[in-house]
Amino acid sequence: MTKAIDDNPWDSGKQAVVKMLAEAADTTVETVYDSIEVPPDSVMGDLASTLAFTLAKELKKNPAAIASEVLAKLQKLIEKESLVSKVETKGPYINIFFDRAAFAKTTITSVSKSGSSYGTSSQFKGKRVLIEFPAVNPSKPWHIGHARNAILGDTLSNILENVGYEVVRLEYINDLGLQIAQLVWKLKQVSDDAGDQKYDHFLGHLYVEVQETFDNSEEVQKEVREVSRHLEDLQSEDAKISGEMVRKCVLAQCQTGYRLGIFHNYQVWESAIAHSGILSLARDMMIKCDNIFIPEEGDKAGCIVADLSVIDEFKDLKDPYKILFRSDGTRTYTGADVALQLWKFGLIKDPFKYAVFDSQPNGEDVKRTTLQGGRGDLGKFDIVLNVIGTRQAHPQKMVYTVLDLMGFTKESENSHHIAYEFVGLEGQDFSGRQGTWVGYSTDDVLNKSTEMALTEVNQRNPDESDEFKAMVANQVAVGAIRYFMLNASPDRKITFRWEQALDFNGDAAPYLQYSLARAKRILEKTERDNEVEVDLYQLTSDPEFELVKAISKYPEEVLDVARAMKKEVWGTSFFSNRITAYGYGLATLFSKFYDSCPVLKAEPRVKKARLALVESFMITMTNCLQILGIPIVDRM
RNA sequence: GGGCGCGUAGUCUAGCCUGGAUAAGGCGCCAGCCUUCGAAGUUGGAGGUCUCAGGUUCGAAUCCUGACGCGCCCGCCA
Structure with missing residues (x-):
């Protein structure tokens, strides 16, 4: 039920009707509420009830007869209700007409009283939401599918704010992926001069160029792996090249977001995560759980795995072990995502320092995680939303399931994968590797x-x-x-x-x-x-x-x-x-x-x-x- | 092998969660409406086996079961 302090003229009218109907039909408010619908054509009425069908079963009477009986009692009740002018039946349907003048008056009065806050409510006040979108790799411009993600995330945030949630918008920057190593490798050979091109587009084209050389040369693959290792060391030359490259790319991607009116509060960078200690903290937490352990033999010997078979849904899996940390000690994507999700809920103490990344056109700064700078205060979140393509449904589910296994049942339930289908061309998807996004950024x-x-x-x-x-x-x-x-x-x-x-x-x-x-x-x-x-x-x-x-x-x-x-x-x-x-x-x-x-x-x-x-x-x-x-x- | 999503006029879709009255819009097509607040608008028309087959129900596009078609997901990858 809506709180009285929120203006909601339609619901108020509906509630009034429900109350009268419940009295007239001598039944519960809930039963009536469920029977209310809007007639297919407004000449039939503004609201309708199919209550007669429901009651016909228990009373063993003809629905149309029940409707007429209810109508007779209703006729008297509406005399006292200024919002309703007329009720009638059409067969078993009970149709209700609002008093147009009175309804117009309450509606318009509500709107002019509330003004720009008309439509907001306090229903979910006090709850905090962290929402992540669109998490595009900093190696290319947004293609139009990324825009779908960002627009969905932004609009969902707006809706949640309207109903009372406090919303924090987070962007995830993966500056340690293979893509970045490949680009750094390439940038050491060509000039880092984008010319007239927007920097993210410049990188996107370079990235497509790299793929062919990479796929066809083991030598190149070896060199890229070398770069990849260097990136872990923040003081290395490669890490410096990467840092500058990613910064320029993210800044360029932000410009695209700004054009669409999309802004963030925070960015969490993978390089900061890697050096924050979050991963080892998460690993320590995981290993203490009953259903997370290190098999001593078998093909997963030495890995840290979660045993999913204890969850009903996965009990029939051929192989119920989900690897979180590899046998060489490095994290899998699922492992990293679990750690990040723990951090988002504040289950791992925030190790980050924060610095302003950019001053956005909406007047608010977006801050990024760093290793120097001031402490941040993201605070606790009740709900964590991740806006990700529907193809990631399974991996996302794994993350939430592991949270559950770790005993964080509430957090698992409050983790949501906001899923959406991809945008593509007739017969093909957009691919960063193949460059099919060109022309559709x-x-x-x-x-x-x-x-x-x-x-x-x-x-x-x-x-x-x-x-x-x-x-x-x-x-x-x-x-x-x-x-x-x-x-x-x-x-x-x-x-x-x-x-x-x-x-x-x-x-x-x-x-x-x-x-x-x-x-x-x-x-x-x-x-x-x-x-x-x-x-x-x-x-x-x-x-x-x-x-x-x-x-x-x-x-x-x-x-x-x-x-x-x-x-x-x-x-x-x-x-x-x-x-x-x-x-x-x-x-x-x-x-x-x-x-x-x-x-x-x-x-x-x-x-x-x-x-x-x-x-x-x-x-x-x-x-x-x-x-x-x-x-x-x-x-x- | 298991799982998920989708299937609705020429075309793109909404409705399905929570069953209800004549299946709703856009684009395209046909015919009207600018001497009256902006025609990026509006009025009317043609156009449908709601993929198929069963079932539940007073009632199914909607719920259940099973097919068919299309797309996707199920790694110590990223």
Whole structure:
């Protein structure tokens, strides 16, 4: 149940209806609540109940007859309830109509009272969340699939903040991988001069070049392994080359994120982890557990393994031993991930020092882990989210399972893999090694999108300044890309097609932005007339009321998305597309209202009321776009 | 071998968790609407064996079982 301090007009209306129905049908509130639905067409009613079907079983009566009986009692009850004007039955369905005027008044009053915080709630206040995304290797630019990850992570963060969580956004930088060693090897032969190229693109191309030599020469492989060893020693020449290279690459990748409105609070660097002592602390913790040990014989002799067979789900595995540390003492990926996850929950004392990595355009610094610098204070987290492709479902599950084996049951349960499908081309995935990302980097897509948007802006605003056109083109382009990524259900693979990603018509961000621009134009052209009193009881026509209802549902919609997150076998579900769908629906209803209900030319009392509705719409749409990270436009 | 996801008009998708009234949108196609707040809009139309077969139910796109098709995952790798 929603707390009273949060404005949630739709839920309030629903609760009132549920209460009356429960009384009329002489049954529990829960039973009624579960039977409530929205009728397929609003001419049938604003809410409906299928309670008669449920009761038919126990009462052994015809559902339609039950519905009529309930209706008779309901008729009396609604006289005392100002929010409900009419109830009727259609066969077994009990249909409820809100009192349009009263409902409009409470909704609009809620919105104007809450303003920019309309839609936020305190439901999850006091809980802290750490979320990691998008963890791109610092050896290439983001391709458009990385953008999907980052946009999902950022929007999820926004939603969680809206429902009361404190969210810390973390980026993971793997500066010790094979990719980095390969690039350092290459950079010792070629100039580190990127020329006009953005540094991450420069590296990305170099990386593709390296692959062929690497695959075809054992000599090169040997040399790269040598570099790899040197990287462990922070004082080595190779480590210095690497440090500078990675710094420049991450900085370049950040620029891409900034264009999309994506910012972080912290970066955790692998090189810092390697020298922090975290790994040996984690190993010591692991080895103390009953189900984690070192086999003395067999093919895994000398490794530190977790015995998964004690977990029901894995008891039938052919080989239930999951290796965390190899027989040579080095960690596997799973081992490292477990250590990192322990650190994220504060189960390992934070050994890091922190330094400012960059000052972000949102005015906040992003800090990185280092070995010098000031101490940080990340604090404890209740929930840890990792935004990672769905292909990593199994490895992620391993990490959480090991946590459970170690006795950290609560932390294991509160570890979530936010899974999503990849973005690819028809018949092929993006690959850093093969360079299939070329032409599909996030920068390329944003550039092309901005270029196309500029053409559109030019046509519509030929007399505006170049600065204005550039700004709007950018807002439209960024919005279009973010919406495109969010509007696809995360469990569905996206086959990237330019004409689809860059379509500015229909079900796309510019439609939402446009509706907002139109609303603002109306409000801008209004001279405030304080002579006339606001009478919200005027808003009773279909287009007006449909818009009111959509506005009233916004807080519930945001909460629903947060509540619907659920741990599944393949990861934790996150319905990003529900928020875009809401925004699209809201824009549609505004467009219909706009078309059929003149505001400025209406007679004074109606005009005043409609202006209040337009203003409520503007507030709601603005808040919704902010969650989606879609730029707010004034004109376009 | 085991597991996961997906299958809905020409096309791209939403709905499936939590069963309910005529299966909802975008793009494309056809026909309208700018002397009235911005046409990136709006009104109407054509277009469907919801992959298939069983089952549960008063009721199934939705839940269960089994097929089929497509994609992915199951290393002391990274």
